[in-house]
Each structure stands twice: as C-alpha cells, then as structure tokens.
Amino acid sequence: MRFVYLAFAFLLTIGLIIVFDTRKVLPAPLGRLLSPQHGIWQNAEPSDAGFNEDLLLPDLQDKVDVYFDERLVPHVFARNETDLYYVQGYLHAKFRLWQMEFQTHAAAGRLSEILGEGPEGRILEYDRSMRRLGMVYAAERSVEEADKTPESKAQYEAYTKGVNAWITQLKESQLPIEYKLLGYSPEQWSPLKTALFLKYMSFDLAGGEDDLEFTNARDFFSKQDFEKLYPYLSDSLKPIQPNTPESPYPASAAMDLRRPADADSLYFRFPAGSDSITKLPPYQPNPENGSNNWAVGGTKTRSGRPILCNDPHLGLNLPSLWFEMQLSCPAFSAYGATFPGSPNVIIGFNEDISFGFTNAGRDVKDYYEIEFQDETKNAYRFNNEWLPTSKRVEIIRIKGKPDLLDTVAYTAIGPVMYDNNYRNSEKNVSNLAVRWQAHEPSNDGLTFYGLNHAKSYSDGVKAIRNLHCPGQNCLIASRNGDYGIWQQGTFPAKWRRQGDFVMPGTDSAYFWKGTIPETENPHLENPSRGYVSSANQLSADTSYPYYTGNVFPVYRGFMVNRFLDTANNLSPQDMMAMQTSNYVIKAELSRDILTRLPVEKLDDRLKKYFEFYQKWNNKADPGEPGSTVFHLWWRELEQKIWKDEFSRANVPLPWPGEYVLIESLHKDSAYAWIDDVSTPEKETLEDDLLASLKTAADSLDKLSAQNNLDWEKAKDTKIRHLLRVIDPFSRLHLPIGGGKGIINATGPDHGPSWRMIVAMTDGIEAYGVYPGGQSGNPGSRYYDDFVDHWVTGKYYRLWMMKAGEEADDRVKWTMHFRKA
Amino acid sequence: MKIIVSILLTALLGFALSIFFPWWIIALAAFVVAFAIPQTPWKALLTGFLGIFLLWSLLAWWISTANDDLLANKISMLLLKQQSAGMLILVSGLIGGLVGAAAALTGSLARKL
Numbered sequence: 001m002r003f004v005y006l007a008f009a010f011l012l013t014i015g016l017i018i019v020f021d022t023r024k025v026l027p028a029p030l031g032r033l034l035s036p037q038h039g040i041w042q043n044a045e046p047s048d049a050g051f052n053e054d055l056l057l058p059d060l061q062d063k064v065d066v067y068f069d070e071r072l073v074p075h076v077f078a079r080n081e082t083d084l085y086y087v088q089g090y091l092h093a094k095f096r097l098w099q100m101e102f103q104t105h106a107a108a109g110r111l112s113e114i115l116g117e118g119p120e121g122r123i124l125e126y127d128r129s130m131r132r133l134g135m136v137y138a139a140e141r142s143v144e145e146a147d148k149t150p151e152s153k154a155q156y157e158a159y160t161k162g163v164n165a166w167i168t169q170l171k172e173s174q175l176p177i178e179y180k181l182l183g184y185s186p187e188q189w190s191p192l193k194t195a196l197f198l199k200y201m202s203f204d205l206a207g208g209e210d211d212l213e214f215t216n217a218r219d220f221f222s223k224q225d226f227e228k229l230y231p232y233l234s235d236s237l238k239p240i241q242p243n244t245p246e247s248p249y250p251a252s253a254a255m256d257l258r259r260p261a262d263a264d265s266l267y268f269r270f271p272a273g274s275d276s277i278t279k280l281p282p283y284q285p286n287p288e289n290g291s292n293n294w295a296v297g298g299t300k301t302r303s304g305r306p307i308l309c310n311d312p313h314l315g316l317n318l319p320s321l322w323f324e325m326q327l328s329c330p331a332f333s334a335y336g337a338t339f340p341g342s343p344n345v346i347i348g349f350n351e352d353i354s355f356g357f358t359n360a361g362r363d364v365k366d367y368y369e370i371e372f373q374d375e376t377k378n379a380y381r382f383n384n385e386w387l388p389t390s391k392r393v394e395i396i397r398i399k400g401k402p403d404l405l406d407t408v409a410y411t412a413i414g415p416v417m418y419d420n421n422y423r424n425s426e427k428n429v430s431n432l433a434v435r436w437q438a439h440e441p442s443n444d445g446l447t448f449y450g451l452n453h454a455k456s457y458s459d460g461v462k463a464i465r466n467l468h469c470p471g472q473n474c475l476i477a478s479r480n481g482d483y484g485i486w487q488q489g490t491f492p493a494k495w496r497r498q499g500d501f502v503m504p505g506t507d508s509a510y511f512w513k514g515t516i517p518e519t520e521n522p523h524l525e526n527p528s529r530g531y532v533s534s535a536n537q538l539s540a541d542t543s544y545p546y547y548t549g550n551v552f553p554v555y556r557g558f559m560v561n562r563f564l565d566t567a568n569n570l571s572p573q574d575m576m577a578m579q580t581s582n583y584v585i586k587a588e589l590s591r592d593i594l595t596r597l598p599v600e601k602l603d604d605r606l607k608k609y610f611e612f613y614q615k616w617n618n619k620a621d622p623g624e625p626g627s628t629v630f631h632l633w634w635r636e637l638e639q640k641i642w643k644d645e646f647s648r649a650n651v652p653l654p655w656p657g658e659y660v661l662i663e664s665l666h667k668d669s670a671y672a673w674i675d676d677v678s679t680p681e682k683e684t685l686e687d688d689l690l691a692s693l694k695t696a697a698d699s700l701d702k703l704s705a706q707n708n709l710d711w712e713k714a715k716d717t718k719i720r721h722l723l724r725v726i727d728p729f730s731r732l733h734l735p736i737g738g739g740k741g742i743i744n745a746t747g748p749d750h751g752p753s754w755r756m757i758v759a760m761t762d763g764i765e766a767y768g769v770y771p772g773g774q775s776g777n778p779g780s781r782y783y784d785d786f787v788d789h790w791v792t793g794k795y796y797r798l799w800m801m802k803a804g805e806e807a808d809d810r811v812k813w814t815m816h817f818r819k820a
Numbered sequence: 821m822k823i824i825v826s827i828l829l830t831a832l833l834g835f836a837l838s839i840f841f842p843w844w845i846i847a848l849a850a851f852v853v854a855f856a857i858p859q860t861p862w863k864a865l866l867t868g869f870l871g872i873f874l875l876w877s878l879l880a881w882w883i884s885t886a887n888d889d890l891l892a893n894k895i896s897m898l899l900l901k902q903q904s905a906g907m908l909i910l911v912s913g914l915i916g917g918l919v920g921a922a923a924a925l926t927g928s929l930a931r932k933l
C-alpha cells in the first residue's frame with residue numbers, strides 16, 4: 001500500500017511539472033514563466049537599475065567606452081571602426097534582441113516557425129507571400145554584393161560578432177520576455193540577417209504598388225473615366241524639383257521611351273472585362289508609409305545656417321523601430337536614429353552635415369504575365385523562344401505542423417510569384433512574374449556608412465549614390481551652408497503608365513527601357529527660394545521626360561511649402577511648431593464644397609454636427625469634434641459618389657487619391673459620378689452632401705454616446721507591441737492630434753516615427769524624439785518613456801558628446817569594453 | 821521546530837539549485853529535504869508547499885517592488901486578465917508551492933519505504 005501512495009505522489013509531482021513546464025494542458029507554461037529565478041520576473045528591471053559594467057570580450061582590438069545619458073542613449077567612443085560596429089551590434093542586441101530577430105524572421109517569411117500558421121492560416125499566407133516575392137533571394141544577393149566592398153564586409157562582420165557576443169553569454173533567465181512567452185530561443189546573428197532587415201525596409205518602402213488593382217480598373221472603366229478617377233497630376237502638387245530656369249528638367253529622355261507598337265491592343269485595352277484579378281497580395285506595406293523632410297537655407301534662419309528637419313512616417317510599434325545612439329571614432333562622430341539590426345546611424349548628423357530621408361514612392365515593382373511551356377514550369381516563352389526557368393524550393397517550417405515545401409520558378413524577369421499553387425484569382429490561373437528593383441544586387445548600406453563619414457555636402461551626395469533601392473528623397477544640409485535634396489535610387493526609365501498594369505511577359509518590348517541617369521533624377525540644391533522639401537509627392541511635374549508613377553499624396557507637401565514660402569528668421573522652435581502642425585489643408589480646400597449643404601433640410605441632429613464643422617478651425621487638434629465630423633463626412637461623401645459605380649466591378653479597385661474629389665468638383669460641378677446609378681432619380685451634389693452627412697451622423701452618434709466625439713478619441717492612436725496581440729505591452733488611446741494628409745501625420749497606428757530638427761550651427765543644435773524608449777524590455781521603465789513627450793509634441797535636446805566630456809553631469813552610466 | 825527547519829531548508833536548497841538548474845529543480849529540493857528530515861507525510865506536504873511558496877512569492881514580491889510592479893501589472897493583465905501584481909505574486913507562489921508539496925510528499929513516502 002505504501003508503494004502505491006509513493007507511486008501516486010511521484011506521478012503527481014511529475015504530472016505537475018509537465019503541466020507547468022509545457023503548453024500541453026495549460027495555454028502557458030506557468031511554472032517556467034513564473035519562476036522568480038527563471039521566468040518573467042527576471043525581466044522586471046529595478047526602476048533604479050544602473051547600467052555600469054566592465055566587460056571583457058574576445059573579438060575587440062582595443063578599448064571602447066560607452067557613456068549613457070539619462071535617457072539611456074549610448075555615446076560610444078571607440079579607437080577604430082571595427083570595434084565601433086562590434087559595440088554597436090552588442091548594444092543593439094543588449095537592448096533590442098527580440099525585435100531584431102523577429103523583424104528578420106518577418107522579412108524572411110519565417111513567422112509560422114515561431115507563431116504557427118495563425119488564424120485562418122494568415123501567418124502562413126504572409127510567410128508564403130514573402131518567400132514567393134523572393135525576399136531571401138534578394139537578401140542573399142545583397143550580401144554577395146556587400147562582400148565586394150572591404151569596408152562593408154568588415155563592418156557587417158564586426159557588427160555580427162558584436163550581436164553574437166551578447167547572444168552567446170545570454171542565460172535562459174535573461175532572455176527577452178517575448179522569447180519566454182512564445183517559447184523559443186534566439187539564433188546566431190549573421191550578415192544575411194542584417195541584409196534581410198534592410199530588404200524588409202525595401203519591402204516596406206518600395207514594395208507597395210496597386211498594379212493588380214489598376215489592371216482591374218483598366219478592365220472595368222473607359223479610358224476617359226479612368227483618367228478622371230486616377231489623375232496623377234494634382235493641382236495642389238508642389239513637386240520636389242519645380243521646372244524653373246534655375247533648376248530645369250532634362251530636355252528629353254536619355255533613351256527611346258516610345259511604348260511598344262502593340263501597346264494599344266495588348267496593354268491599354270480599356271475596358272476588357274473578362275480576366276480580372278480577384279485576389280490581391282495578402283500583405284501590402286502600409287500605403288501611408290511616407291515622411292516629411294525639409295531644409296531651410298541660411299537666408300531664412302535666425303542663425304544664418306541651414307536647419308534640416310525630418311520625420312519618417314512608419315508603423316508605430318513597441319519596441320520602436322529606432323534606437324538612438326552616438327557613434328564616435330577617430331574618423332568621425334555621428335549621432336541619430338539607428339536601426340537595431342544594422343550598423344551605422346541612419347537618420348542623423350555628424351559634426352559637419354546632417355541627413356534625412358523621405359520615401360520616393362516610385363513604382364519599382366511590376367508584374368509580367370508569363371506563359372509556361374507546360375505544367376512542369378521548366379520553360380517559358382520569351383521573344384518566341386522557350387527559355388529555361390530555375391527553381392527555388394522554399395521550406396517553410398510551421399510550429400506544430402509538418403514543413404511546407406513551396407517551389408517558385410524564376411525567370412529572367414524575376415520570381416513567378418503567382419501561379420497555380422499560389423493563385424490570384426478563384427476563376428483563372430495566371431502566372432505573374434514580379435520584376436522588382438530590390439532583387440538587383442546592391443550595397444545600399446554603404447549610403448549610411450558614407451553619410452556618417454561625410455565632411456561636406458558633396459561627400460554626402462557621393463555617399464547617397466550607393467542607394468539603389470528603396471529610392472529615397474535624400475536631404476543633406478551642411479555646416480558651411482550648402483544644402484540640397486536628391487531623389488536617389490535606381491529608377492527604371494518608363495513610358496507613360498508603363499507598369500501601372502500587368503504587362504505581357506513574352507516580349508522584351510515591355511521590359512524597363514533602362515535606368516534614368518543618376519544626374520537626371522529630380523534634385524534641388526541651394527535654390528534661390530531658400531528651402532528644399534519633400535513629403536512623398538510626385539517629385540517632378542509632367543514636363544519631366546520620364547514617367548514616375550501614379551499614386552502620390554500631395555497635401556503634406558503643399559502645406560510644407562506654403563509655410564516655408566513665407567517664413568523667415570526661422571529657429572529650431574519654429575520648425576518644431578511646423579513638424580507638429582495639425583492644419584488640415586484638405587478641409588480648407590473643400591469648405592466651399594461642403595458648405596453647399598442644403599442647411600434648410602437639416603434636422604436638429606444633423607444641425608448639431610454641421611455646427612461643429614462650421615465652427616471648426618481646420619486643425620485636427622485634440623478636443624476638436626469638428627475634425628471628427630469633417631473626416632467622417634468626407635469619407636462618406638466619397639463613398640456616396642463613387643461606391644455605387646465601383647461596387648459593380650465585383651473586384652478590388654484602387655480608390656481615387658486624396659485630392660481627386662475636391663479637384664473634380666471644383667472643375668466640374670456636374671461631375672458625372674454624383675448620380676447614384678442604383679436609383680432612378682438623378683442626384684445632385686446637394687443630395688449627396690445631405691445623404692453622406694446623414695450616414696456620417698450614424699457613426700457620430702455612436703462616438704458621441706461613448707463620449708468619443710473629440711478628434712483624438714475618434715482617431716484613437718495606439719502604439720502596439722510588435723506581436724499585435726499583447727495589449728498590456730502596447731500604449732493605447734493616446735491623446736494626439738494630426739492624421740492623414742497633415743504634416744503631423746499621426747494616424748491610428750502609424751505616424752512620425754522619429755522627429756528630428758538639426759540646426760547646422762557650430763557645435764550643432766539638434767532636437768529629436770521618437771514614440772518609444774531605448775529599452776526593448778516591457779519590464780523596463782525605459783521601454784516607453786519617450787511616448788508622452790512625443791504625444792505632446794515636445795522634443796529632447798540631442799547631445800553630441802565630445803571626448804573630454806566624460807565627467808559631464810549628463811553621463812549617468814558607463815560601460816567599459818576591454819579586450820579579453 | 822522541525823517544521824520551520826524543513827521550510828527554511830527547502831527554500832534555501834530550492835534557491836541554490838535554481839541558480840544552476842531549470843525551474844523544476846525545486847521539486848528535487850523539496851524531495852531531498854522531506855527525505856532527509858523525518859516527518860509525517862502530511863507535515864512534509866505542508867512544509868514542501870510552504871518552503872517553495874514562500875521562496876517564490878517572497879522573491880517575486882521583492883523583484884516586483886523594486887520594479888514598481890511595472891511588469892507584474894502587465895503580465896497579470898495578460899495571464900490573469902486583471903491588473904494585479906499581488907495576484908500574480910500569489911499565483912507564482914501557489915504554482916511553486918504545489919510542485920514543492922507533491923515532491924515533499926513523495927520524499928516523505930520514499931523515506932518510509
């Protein structure tokens with residue numbers, strides 16, 4: 001009997017251990033997670049934690065000292081560059097390891113491996129899309145290319161060693177909390193992972209297009225309607241480079257840009273109808289990915305020196321995409337925002353120049369329809385020959401399931417993303433190869449390496465020539481007064497509307513005609529107007545000899561230039577006010593339209609909302625119900641005017657741009673789309689205004705009932721943890737204004753991810769803030785400590801520490817790295 | 821007296837072993853103490869429970885207090901669907917205590933064999 005008791009007690013103990021160590025019975029391994037010496041408690045950083053440390057590491061060549069200021073920004077002082085990037089890698093890993101690896105897993109289509117296939121297989125679907133797009137293929141090619149440049153090879157290897165020095169000494173108890181919660185461990189870092197991270201940025205910034213939707217639209221609308229709905233030249237456009245005698249465009253293209261002879265029948269076949277695409281890429285970069293940057297020359301500033309400003313608009317996440325730091329070695333000192341996952345300062349300044357970026361948004365990703373010889377996909381037709389494909393087998397590991405093998409055929413155009421195994425339509429199979437600039441081997445990281453080292457404006461321009469993809473509007477300002485902006489990247493020379501639709505892949509006539517010569521890319525240097533700017537608008541107007549693409553926002557750029565045209569005697573504080581401006585130019589431009597509302601037909605409920613709108617000052621500030629009324633009303637008006645026609649297509653169509661309705665109604669008061677084609681009556685604009693306000697009022701009533709009518713509550717900005725499902729690690733309901741088409745482009749989950757202002761005075765006067773914190777650990781008080789500052793539009797003074805300032809009050813902690 | 825010694829020894833051994841081994845090593849600590857110190861099975865169960873319960877909840881409380889309950893508030897939302905650092909500390913102690921109790925019972929019964 002005793003033996004039975006013993007056996008029972010023993011089995012009970014083992015059973016409890018299994019229950020609390022695995023996910024077999026409970027959804028979480030509670031013992032492993034809650035053990036104070038192993039689990040999540042170990043991630044609870046004491047609020048008075050210090051960061052002083054003496055480290056002995058094997059791969060260092062010399063000593064490196066790191067000084068942390070009170071915001072936990074490390075100022076790294078190394079005696080050579082190898083050590084500098086080694087320590088940068090080490091610090092990135094120390095504070096942000098989980099996100100670094102997670103982002104590269106996302107880039108490589110490996111999320112199913114750690115998260116499982118997801119609800120309705122969505123995570124697996126995402127992984128497959130990244131694999132079939134050739135993300136890993138692209139990263140592998142860029143590693144090969146970087147290896148050809150000794151500085152780059154040395155830099156990436158040193159950085160990798162630094163990251164791995166941190167990973168190697170990590171104990172289970174010190175693992176970032178996300179690894180514990182998800183139950184996996186970090187891999188060793190490699191230069192391929194850095195390349196994957198940079199390719200992820202290419203995907204985010206140059207991986208978006210609406211080619212499939214536009215192909216649908218071409219098949220559905222007449223040519224005249226298409227041009228009216230999707231004009232790419234807006235009346236509000238202020239191009240980055242205006243065509244003036246001071247900065248003229250190239251007179252003609254450097255190559256023959258005539259379109260193929262059969263384009264009218266094969267390509268511009270409005271409306272053809274039959275073979276529309278019904279399924280779109282499951283995951284597209286956020287179309288709001290964009291940014292503002294501008295630099296004002298000394299003629300417009302109080303100090304007489306240029307001021308450079310930049311705020312890149314990206315998805316808002318915690319841990320933040322950015323990590324602030326200073327890199328110093330005998331060759332240079334640079335300060336700014338860095339990418340955990342990559343060496344260098346990405347957006348920042350050194351002692352002589354400052355640099356910032358906005359996305360060029362050029363369409364460098366096009367689809368070609370491929371004709372395979374047979375179902376083996378071993379050969380495809382090209383210029384009346386059968387050419388062999390090559391195959392790449394993607395092995396996708398899925399947590400809790402067998403691996404998925406996915407074979408992708410590669411053509412001279414690129415990978416065949418869509419085929420019978422990965423269909424873009426329920427009805428038909430079409431084989432679509434994707435031609436993407438990010439597949440071309442390039443060493444884009446050299447751009448930042450060069451900018452960190454640059455001593456002058458011209459050094460900076462030399463550095464940005466290494467940037468091929470993603471194309472950016474590169475802004476540089478120097479201490480000696482020179483400043484300018486270049487739309488930089490490898491941009492295909494296209495004929496008008498080339499690549500807006502799926503192109504025939506059987507004929508080289510539809511290939512890109514070459515690359516626009518770099519010096520002919522839109523640019524503006526030291527202009528007489530005293531400033532340069534960009535906000536993702538069309539970089540040049542239609543007198544530019546190359547076609548630059550079809551979808552661009554205009555309003556932020558319009559506002560930036562309107563401010564700067566008349567501004568004078570500017571200080572960094574004026575620039576802060578501008579970067580955080582919530583003025584809604586679209587509201588100003590549409591007021592004459594909305595006030596045509598037949599007021600006499602309003603009931604009390606509608607009258608109340610209309611009065612909110614009438615009293616509103618066009619600023620999307622917190623506490624403004626008028627802004628909420630405007631945004632909802634305008635959205636419903638667009639729906640009212642276009643939805644009836646669009647819904648007849650039964651396939652996804654691109655929605656017209658932000659300026660289209662305003663400009664159409666201003667030009668044409670009898671705009672044909674006003675009429676609702678589903679009713680026998682002929683509606684007028686006044687009818688539509690009233691109907692759309694009524695629809696909007698239903699949503700407004702709901703908001704009002706929850707006391708959420710004020711703009712910041714209706715918009716409800718949040719910064720979610722990267723996993724998106726852990727609300728306690730996120731910052732929700734942030735009381736911040738702004739929004740789409742506004743300089744302060746803060747949307748619900750997207751916005752200014754790093755606000756920076758740099759006055760190029762001697763010693764540099766710089767300010768910055770990002771919506772996050774230096775630590776990636778949700779258990780640290782440095783996890784999100786900048787968020788409230790960012791929400792209220794405040795900035796931190798950025799400190800470029802100099803050698804000899806080690807005893808400065810601003811130094812709170814010191815890490816000494818020594819060679820073991 | 822034996823009870824107090826058992827509790828303290830269990831906690832101490834559990835703490836020391838946990839520095840080097842995974843979390844479930846607390847079971848070995850409770851087992852060894854119950855095996856070494858003669859007690860009735862019920863008392864062993866109680867001391868095993870209290871030894872690990874006190875070790876885990878006191879450590880968790882200590883860590884959480886230094887952290888101003890910042891992380892415990894977040895994790896308790898995640899695991900317990902309520903913001904309560906105290907509850908998370910208690911649950912931590914209970915889970916450790918359960919394993920400690922079962923292991924100590926096993927140790928005491930093994931001794932009797």
